[in-house]
Amino acid sequence: MDTNATLYKDLSKVLVTREEIAQAVRAMGQRITQDYAGKDPVMICILKGASVFFTDLIREVDLPVTTEFMAISSYGGGTKSTGIVKIVKDLDRDISGRDVLIVEDIVDSGRTLAHLSQVLATRRAQSIEIVTLLDKPARRVVPLEVKYSCFNIPDAFVVGYGLDYDEKYRNLPDIGILAPKIYGGEE
Ligand code: 5GP
Numbered sequence: 001m002d003t004n005a006t007l008y009k010d011l012s013k014v015l016v017t018r019e020e021i022a023q024a025v026r027a028m029g030q031r032i033t034q035d036y037a038g039k040d041p042v043m044i045c046i047l048k049g050a051s052v053f054f055t056d057l058i059r060e061v062d063l064p065v066t067t068e069f070m071a072i073s074s075y076g077g078g079t080k081s082t083g084i085v086k087i088v089k090d091l092d093r094d095i096s097g098r099d100v101l102i103v104e105d106i107v108d109s110g111r112t113l114a115h116l117s118q119v120l121a122t123r124r125a126q127s128i129e130i131v132t133l134l135d136k137p138a139r140r141v142v143p144l145e146v147k148y149s150c151f152n153i154p155d156a157f158v159v160g161y162g163l164d165y166d167e168k169y170r171n172l173p174d175i176g177i178l179a180p181k182i183y184g185g186e187e
Contacts, residue, residue, distance in 0.1 A: 007160075007169055011176035015158055016151055018173040021133075024150040025053065028131065029060020031148065032101065040064045041099040043131075046116075047071040047089065048170065049105035052162035053133040057103060068092060072112060085115040096124040101148075105163050106134040110144035117144075134158065134175070157183070 008014075032041075043065050045054035058065060071089035100120060107113055113130055120128055131148040138155050159165050160172030165183060 007172050008176070010169070010179055010182050011159075012179040014174045014176045015153060015156075016134075016161075016175040018161075021150075021161060021175065022056075025056045025133075026060050028148060028150055029057055029062075032057075032131070033060075033062045036061075036063055036099060039099050040066065041101050042066045042068055042093075042095055043101045043103055044068045044070055044091065044120075046102065046104045049162050049164065050103050050133070052170065053105060054103045057131070066093075068095075070116075072116060085112050087119070094123070095120065097126050100125045100128045102128065102130050104130065104132045106136065106158070107132045107144065107146055107149075108136050108139045110140045110142040113146075114142040114144050133161070134163075 040063065043054070043058055043061070045051060045067065047069055048071070054067075058067060068091045069089065070087065070091055073086040073088055102113065102116065102120070104113060107130070113132075117128055117130070129147045130145070132146055133150050135146060135149040135152050136155055137152055156177045157165070158175050159169035159178045160175040162170050163175065164170045165178050169178070
């Protein structure tokens, strides 16, 4: 809590500590290693939010994975989902015949990943699964199968460990609930 003190003062509480994150990421890496034994999955990082989770996770997977990066539009500076999903940066390589793991920071309404899964499914991947650091099941409006999730969290706006508010707080090592006064919400 002493590091990045400037950022911590904007949180109403720390929800997931860096120790809890490290433990969950290690366990997730082991699970993926077992489930994909003998395979060479392609792991797709959804920029920018999943970047910190992704770089930690791939180092816990003991398989010859390849990596790809994709950017899609999401909140655009606010805290509410627009439902508009646009590919801003596409994959560099073909994924046909590949086992694909989409690595996301958080699943909220499910709109972003439902759309993205559909787009990637048209590219004839062998399999597609979703890996998320955080899930807010209570907020789901679109049905979505999330096979790999590290933490279920309540309906609150969180930042840190890659997740932003207005492009800030991504460098917080822990995950915290942003104080509503920062974005003009209700306490
Ligand atoms: P969905 O399409 O599932 O509603 O939204 C997913 C995207 O919304 C995530 O990739 C993330 O960019 C953003 N998002 C949803 N909830 C939160 C949150 O609590 N904090 C932050 N920083 N982003 C969120």
